[in-house]
Amino acid sequence: MTEQPQFWFNIRTGKVETEYDKNQGKDLMGPYASEAEAAQSLKKAAERTESWDEEDRRWRDGDDEA
Numbered sequence: 001m002t003e004q005p006q007f008w009f010n011i012r013t014g015k016v017e018t019e020y021d022k023n024q025g026k027d028l029m030g031p032y033a034s035e036a037e038a039a040q041s042l043k044k045a046a047e048r049t050e051s052w053d054e055e056d057r058r059w060r061d062g063d064d065e066a
Helices: 035-039 041-061
Strands: 007-010 015-018 028-032
Touching (some): 028 035
Antiparallel strands (some): 007 015, 007 028
C-alpha cells in the first residue's frame, strides 16, 4: 500500500512544501493531506485565533451565552 504524500506550509517562505523538499520544522505548519489544505493553513489558523480571542473577550466581559 502506497502512502499518500504529505504537505507542509512554510511560514517563512509562504510556500507549500512536500516531504521531499521541506525545510526545518520550526518554520513549518503541518502535515496536511493536500496541497490546497496546506496553502490555506495560515489563514485557517488566523481565523481560529480570532474566534478564540472573541470567545475569551465574551467570557471576560461576562457576555458568554452558554
